[in-house]
Amino acid sequence: MLKRGLTIFTVCLLLCCAGCGQTPDNGDFSSGIVSGDLASGGGATGAASQEDVSSQAGQSGTLSETPSETSSETPSQPDTGNTNGEQSSKQEEQSSSSQAPAPTQGPLKLTFYGSGQGGYEKVGAVGSAPSFARIYYRVSELYEDSTDILHGTVKSTENFDETGVGNTLYQFEITKTYKGDLQPGQTISVMTSGGYVRVSKMIEVFDNEFRFSDLTEAQKQNGVYEDFFMGVPIPEAGEEYVLFLASTKDDDPQPPFPSGIYVEKGTFQARFVKREDGTFSRHVPPYEPEFFKDLDTQETPKQSFTLPELEQEIAACQE
Amino acid sequence: MLKKRRKGLIASGILALSLAVAMFSPFSASAVTYYTYPNNAKMIGGVGSYGSHLRYYWINPNAQQYKSLITQARDEWVRTSATLTTSIDIGLTTTKSSAVFEIHYESFSPWQTGTFAETRLFLNSSEDSRLPFPPSQNYKWASIMLNGKAFDDASSPHIKLDTQKAVISHEFGHAFGLAHNMGSSANSSIMRANDWYVHKPGLIDLQTINYLYG
Numbered sequence: 124m125l126k127r128g129l130t131i132f133t134v135c136l137l138l139c140c141a142g143c144g145q146t147p148d149n150g151d152f153s154s155g156i157v158s159g160d161l162a163s164g165g166g167a168t169g170a171a172s173q174e175d176v177s178s179q180a181g182q183s184g185t186l187s188e189t190p191s192e193t194s195s196e197t198p199s200q201p202d203t204g205n206t207n208g209e210q211s212s213k214q215e216e217q218s219s220s221s222q223a224p225a226p227t228q229g230p231l232k233l234t235f236y237g238s239g240q241g242g243y244e245k246v247g248a249v250g251s252a253p254s255f256a257r258i259y260y261r262v263s264e265l266y267e268d269s270t271d272i273l274h275g276t277v278k279s280t281e282n283f284d285e286t287g288v289g290n291t292l293y294q295f296e297i298t299k300t301y302k303g304d305l306q307p308g309q310t311i312s313v314m315t316s317g318g319y320v321r322v323s324k325m326i327e328v329f330d331n332e333f334r335f336s337d338l339t340e341a342q343k344q345n346g347v348y349e350d351f352f353m354g355v356p357i358p359e360a361g362e363e364y365v366l367f368l369a370s371t372k373d374d375d376p377q378p379p380f381p382s383g384i385y386v387e388k389g390t391f392q393a394r395f396v397k398r399e400d401g402t403f404s405r406h407v408p409p410y411e412p413e414f415f416k417d418l419d420t421q422e423t424p425k426q427s428f429t430l431p432e433l434e435q436e437i438a439a440c441q442e
Numbered sequence: 443m444l445k446k447r448r449k450g451l452i453a454s455g456i457l458a459l460s461l462a463v464a465m466f467s468p469f470s471a472s473a474v475t476y477y478t479y480p481n482n483a484k485m486i487g488g489v490g491s492y493g494s495h496l497r498y499y500w501i502n503p504n505a506q507q508y509k510s511l512i513t514q515a516r517d518e519w520v521r522t523s524a525t526l527t528t529s530i531d532i533g534l535t536t537t538k539s540s541a542v543f544e545i546h547y548e549s550f551s552p553w554q555t556g557t558f559a560e561t562r563l564f565l566n567s568s569e570d571s572r573l574p575f576p577p578s579q580n581y582k583w584a585s586i587m588l589n590g591k592a593f594d595d596a597s598s599p600h601i602k603l604d605t606q607k608a609v610i611s612h613e614f615g616h617a618f619g620l621a622h623n624m625g626s627s628a629n630s631s632i633m634r635a636n637d638w639y640v641h642k643p644g645l646i647d648l649q650t651i652n653y654l655y656g
Contacts, residue, residue: 247564247565249562249563249564250562250563251560251561251562252560252561252563252613252616252621252622253557253558253559253560253561254557254558254559254560254609254612254613254635254636255556255557255558255635255636256556256557256558256592256596256598256636257556257636257637258635258636258637268556286548286549286550286551287548287550288548288550288551288560288562288587290550290551314551314552314555315555316551316555316557316560328548329502329544329546329585330538331538331544333538333539334564334583350562352560369554369555370554371552371554374554380549380552384552386551386552386554386555387555388554388555388556389555389556390551390555390557410479410480410621411621411622411624411635413624413625414622414624414635416624418624418628418629418634418635418637421626
């Protein structure tokens with residue numbers, strides 16, 4: 124009897140231990156804590172189908188897994204526009220050395236607004252976490268707040284660091300207009316957050332050279348930080364977008380911003396990027412896979428569209 | 443004999459079941475989700491230590507107009523004993539080099555983008571200063587940037603006049619190591635990404651601080 128009881132007890136104990144194999148790597152088992160933001164590293168690999176985007180985003184925020192140690196470099200590169208794809212893309216980025224060479228790989232050729240092109244040494248990166256006036260969950264919400272909605276292609280990019288923060292100014296050639304006075308064939312300047320910023324400019328703007336005391340004089344003069352705005356890739360020449368923009372023509376931004384530029388409404392939220400499969404979707408911050416989940420309804424609206432679908436969404440707003 | 447055996451079996455079963463429940467209870471009993479950066483990246487040296495280790499914030503003269511709001515936001519992160527005590531203990535300094543939090547009022551992005559503010563996290567070591575985002579390693583200092591006109595005009599429908607303080611408080615949260623709260627506790631958290639329902643840290647935010655810093 125006792126033997127049988129002990130056997131049952133042992134089996135149950137073994138089952139318990141097997142369950143504990145899911146203990147978070149960070150050793151927080153004792154407190155039972157789960158960390159939602161770790162979801163982006165939660166073992167999802169491979170690109171999900173486009174249909175997966177709306178259904179999966181917003182579901183993985185409470186995983187209890189700790190991501191594996193990520194590389195210290197996260198070069199910017201177009202992602203696949205979905206949660207799983209973000210992770211997959213990130214892994215690819217980390218193995219790629221062609222997009223953003225490490226400091227030891229020689230100078231980066233970068234163009235800065237007002238300074239032209241030069242060779243720079245990447246000495247670090249900085250992450251930015253913003254607070255927004257509005258999160259645009261839906262196309263209709265973007266439509267309301269945009270002065271111009273355009274389809275077109277990025278012709279060139281340059282870094283704008285006059286504020287001591289990395290922004291990217293890109294030339295965008297319009298192929299189709301859905302809202303506003305602009306015409307196909309025109310090229311406009313669009314600014315978004317994220318990009319490279321020179322150490323010298325950071326020191327100049329913020330007067331805090333002591334923060335960079337461990338850099339050599341050459342690095343202070345010629346070093347750059349990559350400024351990640353929520354970890355979202357910055358625009359690259361050749362990329363095709365549908366953009367929801369705000370014009371600054373009636374109310375110029377304060378200097379040192381160039382006058383007459385357009386800005387992405389809500390930064391990356393306004394940028395529907397054409398993906399390899401031909402669909403258009405926005406970048407999702409890699410550590411916030413639920414970014415476009417409407418917190419009031421707890422639902423993630425459709426996020427990936429074919430061009431006709433996106434045009435239909437926009438047309439519906441016009442009616 | 444049979445009865446005794448059955449009793450023994452039942453007792454063993456109950457014991458094993460109790461053990462299983464006890465072992466799994468942390469997952470089922472505590473449904474709290476903490477929104478932190480990957481690897482729970484946080485500020486090196488902590489954010490204070492219950493009054494015995496003060497960390498400092500510095501306000502750029504260009505942000506002095508918001509000093510009162512910054513002070514209120516700071517107080518609401520520090521004086522929390524009525525809700526939950528945390529280790530946070532930050533004080534104002536006029537010596538920038540002593541500070542681990544810099545606060546600037548700087549138009550870093552055209553106001554039309556709708557970005558009220560941002561916090562930038564740095565690790566100033568030439569050997570391992572490549573701090574990607576999301577930051578997956580601890581950082582040494584943080585720069586809070588209030589975005590000029592966008593910040594001046596900041597308003598959120600639920601808290602209206604308190605929006606600017608909420609934004610500052612939100613950015614302090616980022617500087618401490620808190621990420622956006624996208625979960626069911628978002629409405630009671632200052633770390634909701636926008637449209638805040640509260641204008642100061644909520645219980646979940648303080649719990650997250652304790653989770654990170656103990």
